[in-house]
Structures are given as structure tokens and as C-alpha cells.
Amino acid sequence: MPRPEIRLVLGDCRQRLKEIESDSVDLVVTSPPYADSRANTYGGIRPDEYVEWFLPISAELLRVLKPTGTFILNIKEKVVNGERHTYVLELILAMRRQGWLWTEEFIWHKKNSYPGKWPNRFRDAWERLLQFNKSRKFNMYQEAVMVPMGDWAKSRLKKLSETDKIRDVSKVGSGFGKNISNWLRREMAYPDNVLHMATECSNKNHSAVFPEELPEWFIKLFTVEGDWVLDPFMGSGTTVCAANRLGRNAIGIELLPEHYELARRRVESLPALLLEVKTEYAPDQSC
Amino acid sequence: MPRPEIRLVLGDCRQRLKEIESDSVDLVVTSPPYADSRANTYGGIRPDEYVEWFLPISAELLRVLKPTGTFILNIKEKVVNGERHTYVLELILAMRRQGWLWTEEFIWHKKNSYPGKWPNRFRDAWERLLQFNKSRKFNMYQEAVMVPMGDWAKSRLKKLSETDKIRDVSKVGSGFGKNISNWLRREMAYPDNVLHMATECSNKNHSAVFPEELPEWFIKLFTVEGDWVLDPFMGSGTTVCAANRLGRNAIGIELLPEHYELARRRVESLPALLLEVKTEYAPDQSC
DNA sequence: GTTCCGCATGAATCGATAG
DNA sequence: ACTATCGATTCATGCGGAA
Numbered sequence: 113m114p115r116p117e118i119r120l121v122l123g124d125c126r127q128r129l130k131e132i133e134s135d136s137v138d139l140v141v142t143s144p145p146y147a148d149s150r151a152n153t154y155g156g157i158r159p160d161e162y163v164e165w166f167l168p169i170s171a172e173l174l175r176v177l178k179p180t181g182t183f184i185l186n187i188k189e190k191v192v193n194g195e196r197h198t199y200v201l202e203l204i205l206a207m208r209r210q211g212w213l214w215t216e217e218f219i220w221h222k223k224n225s226y227p228g229k230w231p232n233r234f235r236d237a238w239e240r241l242l243q244f245n246k247s248r249k250f251n252m253y254q255e256a257v258m259v260p261m262g263d264w265a266k267s268r269l270k271k272l273s274e275t276d277k278i279r280d281v282s283k284v285g286s287g288f289g290k291n292i293s294n295w296l297r298r299e300m301a302y303p304d305n306v307l308h309m310a311t312e313c314s315n316k317n318h319s320a321v322f323p324e325e326l327p328e329w330f331i332k333l334f335t336v337e338g339d340w341v342l343d344p345f346m347g348s349g350t351t352v353c354a355a356n357r358l359g360r361n362a363i364g365i366e367l368l369p370e371h372y373e374l375a376r377r378r379v380e381s382l383p384a385l386l387l388e389v390k391t392e393y394a395p396d397q398s399c
Numbered sequence: 400m401p402r403p404e405i406r407l408v409l410g411d412c413r414q415r416l417k418e419i420e421s422d423s424v425d426l427v428v429t430s431p432p433y434a435d436s437r438a439n440t441y442g443g444i445r446p447d448e449y450v451e452w453f454l455p456i457s458a459e460l461l462r463v464l465k466p467t468g469t470f471i472l473n474i475k476e477k478v479v480n481g482e483r484h485t486y487v488l489e490l491i492l493a494m495r496r497q498g499w500l501w502t503e504e505f506i507w508h509k510k511n512s513y514p515g516k517w518p519n520r521f522r523d524a525w526e527r528l529l530q531f532n533k534s535r536k537f538n539m540y541q542e543a544v545m546v547p548m549g550d551w552a553k554s555r556l557k558k559l560s561e562t563d564k565i566r567d568v569s570k571v572g573s574g575f576g577k578n579i580s581n582w583l584r585r586e587m588a589y590p591d592n593v594l595h596m597a598t599e600c601s602n603k604n605h606s607a608v609f610p611e612e613l614p615e616w617f618i619k620l621f622t623v624e625g626d627w628v629l630d631p632f633m634g635s636g637t638t639v640c641a642a643n644r645l646g647r648n649a650i651g652i653e654l655l656p657e658h659y660e661l662a663r664r665r666v667e668s669l670p671a672l673l674l675e676v677k678t679e680y681a682p683d684q685s686c
Numbered sequence: 687g688t689t690c691c692g693c694a695t696g697a698a699t700c701g702a703t704a705g
Numbered sequence: 706a707c708t709a710t711c712g713a714t715t716c717a718t719g720c721g722g723a724a
Binding site: 193194195196198201202204205208213214215216217219221225227228229231232233234235236237238248250252254302303304305306 | 481488492495521588589
Binding site for chain 4: 510522
């Protein structure tokens, strides 16, 4: 297997995405700046302007994605004036008009979020992971994310002798035997659409709220080795690093030089074929 | 404390809600039929017509709710043609135009979701619990749903007998003694907005749409003893029973005579002041 | 009384087949 | 082309009978 490639792009994804070939990306996983947060990035998008701001970007993502590809969008609405703002709902409707299929909504349950409260609401412990597709036939490799079964499997397991277990395990390790699925069916089950993952709490160096587990799960689910993964809001590079570790090629775009540097340093320690794209350009001040 | 009252109404909530006084209800908790399901009950509302079907009902709920009251709507979108249908998103937007505030979206995580295996999606293990309010100042009693520190979901006591439940309720109902609140402050924490509760599947003789825990949680959170709880889609009466056990008055409306009978029999065994409203009416076939 | 095992049962979804 | 019905698939849970 050749070393997977990582392309790092410094710049605004609204321009930089145009340099990516059409129908070339297998998976987009990204967590764009939330409304009103990261005021120094992208000018701090106001909730009322969020849809308008994002649509040109999702249009480019629709172009660069392969017909069999998937777009995973991690997004959360902001509470404005005591209400959940509706820009996420409106964005879904607008993206469908743009041509996207809204296939699924996964829930990321942040299990380590410490319980807390406001006068009128509890701690927000979940975020949306919206799955969009270009066509109804998209690649999905469900076996790659199977999980151990519930309790009844344990009792089943007890009936297998130790030698049986060892034999079965060695079969799995030996490669793709037909018996794998039989063994898997005894021990493993397909997951559901609720993901229980802790947030990364102690990483002060970068603002990655994303645990690496999260992009990893979707990369395993929607791509195979050699595929291309894109993150237009790379941040400190969590998604591209996960992609590389899993043998996928990756493209990361980041506007802020500080974050870009952070990502570049993380990537340098990986066995990746690094390609930096630093085309000079005039920063767009209009946003 | 006077015995809490239960009013059972047999009929279509689109008509029956009109008989309820304005600004008189403290909490509406309900789970209306989902699109295309229960075709024999409500004529199986088609996804495309769902918003149009529900808006007259939510208009009545807005009228009968006190300004300090809350409306909890349990709803889920259906998969149509490989996509999540958008009627829930459109309903939220439409209800806001109607005057509702979309305060919060709780997630109900069902560990035991319906099984199945498909090439393009996993099992759906969550449902929306949408919180709507009439004004920004609504009643919320956060201390009533505090949970033991640690994983509060796991610590929920599931197998309490009826008498145990009643005993616990009476403890809480006796008011917050100083000892209790002290104990609470040391050992308890506020929950978050993700609720982990199993569905009651192969249960007794009634097909409860949700576990009694669910309405119970919201009743404790948004009402106090003597308040009025309304469920316009009563089904087998899970919500009204929970309300009664907690010392709240309740109104339940049910269209189907079989379900109404089921609810009436459940209610009869409770220490409730039962009032049946069976005004004769011409069934509306236009649904 | 325990623990263990077997079994039925769900707010489901897809793909194929038939009208 | 569009709708209606049917079979196959899948797993956590609670109940009941057995050891």
C-alpha cells in the first residue's frame, strides 16, 4: 500500500474548494464554526445569516463529492433569546433545494458533559451529525463499525469451549474467511444512530471539540483505504489525522494560519506524503 | 391534599380541545401518531400532509395552555424514499409562526430500538422531544428531576413495584423537607437534555407508546401538585396515570373507544376523582 | 427463592413483485 | 411512472417455565 497523501491548504474554503476536482471526494466530515462563536474566524457568522453564508460552501461540496460519497455535517443551533434558533432546520431545507439528499441524522451524545444548568434549561449534551448524500446509492461499509453485542451474547459465549473461541479468533486474524461473518454474528451487532463519545476536554493547545473517535467512525463507515476524505474547516487537523491513520488520503483546508500551523505540525509526525498548498491569494474581507 | 382529578374524554381532540378553558393547562405532554403509522387510528396521516393536519391542534393547545405552561411534543420523522422526511422541521417552523417559542429539543435515546438491517442506514434509536412555550417565563422545577451523581441514566431504578413507586412519590409529595434537600445538594446533580429510557415493548396488555418514566420526568420538571396536565392523544393513558400518581390533575382525550376503555380501566385502580366526558358527537370522517 | 434459558414482540426499512 | 403489499432482516427486553 502506498503512503496515504495529505494535502494541507491554507486559505478560505469558499475560494479554495474551487481548486478541487469535481466528483473526486469520497467523504466530507466537518464541523464548521457555529453561529456567533469564533468571532475572529470567518467574521463570526450571525445566526440570521448562517444559511446564506453556508450555502455557497455546500454547493462546492456537492460538486467535489463523488456520486457515491457522503457529507457528514456536525452542527448545533445556538440559543437566541431563550429559543433554539432555527438556522439548522432552515439549512437542511435549503440544502435539499440545492440538490442534497438528507439521508440521516445521527446524534452525538457527549457522555462526559458535566451536568449543569441555566435558569430555563439543562446542559446541552448532544449535537447533530447530519448525513447528506448526492444520490441514493452511496458507499457504506457497515461491518467496519460493528460493536459488541448486549448481554445475551455473553451467555451464548459461555457455551463455546475455550478452544472453539481460540479457533474462531485465529480465523478472524487470518484474513477474510467466510466464517468471519458467522463469528461476527455471534459476538457483534450493528450499531444504531446514536453515538456515545466523550468530548476531548484536556486539549488546550487547539480548539478541537471533536474527539478523534468521531471522524474515525464515519471514515470507517463510509470509506475504504485509498479513498479521499475532505475537511474544509480543518481546525487543528483532527479529521485529516484520523484519515491518515486509517490509510485514507485527506485534504484539509484551514483559514487561520495559527490553526494551519498546528495541523501541519501534527501531520508531520505521521507517515504521510505531505503536500502543502499555499497559493498566495488576497484575503476576502467581505465576510 | 384533595384527590387529584382525572378527566377522560372520548372523541377527536380536534373538536374536544375546544371544550377546554383558555389558559388553564400547565403542561401538555403528548405523542401524536407519526406519519403513515397507525393507519387504522387516525387515517394514517401522510407525511406531506402532516403539518397541515397538526397545526389546528397546536393552535388549540396554544390557547388552552397557561402563559407559564409548557408543551412537550414527542415526534419523529419517517424515512421516505431513502431520506428523512422534513415534516418535523417544517412543523417547528410553522408552529413558531403560530406563536409558539421553540425553547428546547430533548433527545430520547432508546437503547432497545426496533431491530432491522438495511444497506444504507442503521437502526433509529432516538426520538425528538420538542419543548414549546407560550412565553419566555415558564415554570420549571429543576430540583425535582435531579439525579444521583455519576451516570444518571444507569442509576435509574427500573423495577420498582407499584407500591414502591407510590411510596416514593408520597415522599417527594410531602414537600422538600430540609433533610431531603440537604441530601440532594450533596449527592445529586442536574441532568442534561438526553434521556436514556427503554421502550416498553412486550408489555402487559396495553401498548404503551412510551415508558411511564418519560411523561413522569416532564411532569416533575414542569408542574407541581395540583397543576393540570393534558394529553390530547391519550392512548392507553400512560400520561394521565403518571400525572395522577404525582398528585397532578389530568385531562386525557382519546379517539379510539378501545384505547379509551383501556385507559379508563387503568385509571379506575388509581385514587383519582374520575370524571368521564362522553358527549355524543358525529365522528368526523374528513380526516 | 434463585438463576438460567427460550421465546415473542415491537412508532422499522428496503427491495421486489404486482396491479 | 406511481402506489400497494409482502417477505427478510435484526436485537434489547420482559415474561414464563425449567433446573
